[in-house]
Amino acid sequence: MEFDTGARLKEERERRRLSQRQLAAATGVTGGMISLIEQNRTSPSIATLKKILVGLDITLSDFFATPEESGPKWCFRKHELREITPFAKRGETEGGVNFRQIGRPGASAIQMLYETYTPGADTGPDLYSHDAEEAGIVLSGRISVTVGSETQVLEAGDGYLFNSRTPHRFQNPGPDDCVVVSACTPPTF
Structure with missing residues (x-):
């Protein structure tokens, strides 16, 4: 659907x-x-x-939430990860960014995301912020992360942890897809 x-x-x-x-x-x-x-x-x-x-x-x-079964659940298969990509439509990842959330929104004090960025993809031209803290680890590829006025290029195995109230942006400088697993608490994103 x-x-x-x-x-x-x-x-x-x-x-x-x-x-x-x-x-x-x-x-x-x-x-x-x-x-x-x-x-x-x-x-x-x-x-x-x-x-x-x-x-x-x-x-x-x-x-991006959809009605789900009630009751606790702790194991989520790849096909059960909920897509929360803002600009996805018709099954495409317009903009080259794809966010998939583990679990139901609001069911936990932490939000876990499996993020994929195609080469050149970014979270938008403007830095954004939200009332939380976030951390992530780059699994593959490279990602340019701007937090405030500082930008760093992170590669596979590198990680980040920052106060999300500070304006930030993610961009894949290429040449390969980048995969990041991230967490945000409280789940405000």
Whole structure:
């Protein structure tokens, strides 16, 4: 089943009885951009979607959540990882970034992600921040990580740990795909 980012955004906005103009004023994202996203005519960067979701008071993982079975679960197979990629549509990883979450959103005090970045892919031109701490280990490839004003290129086996309130960005300088396993607490992303 394909995830419809535009329809989900419109549903959340209307649930809060906000017009596109009101949401734009609350988030700093233009009404035109919100309209294009809701019509699936453009795919938002992570930073843009985060701004919109903050205005809607919903986390990224909750935004991409789907109804699931209730009850505790501790083991998750590869096919059970939940895709929470903001710009994915029609089964593609538009922008070359793919985030897959382990477990149900909100079911744990930690959020674990399996991240894949194709060469040249990044989390968007703007640095973004969220109210948490995050850490990760590069499994393969290389990733350029900017935290505040500092940028480092990390390779397989390298890791990072920082306060996510500091604006940050991830970009794959290539030439190969990059795979990162990361954790965020509390789950705000």
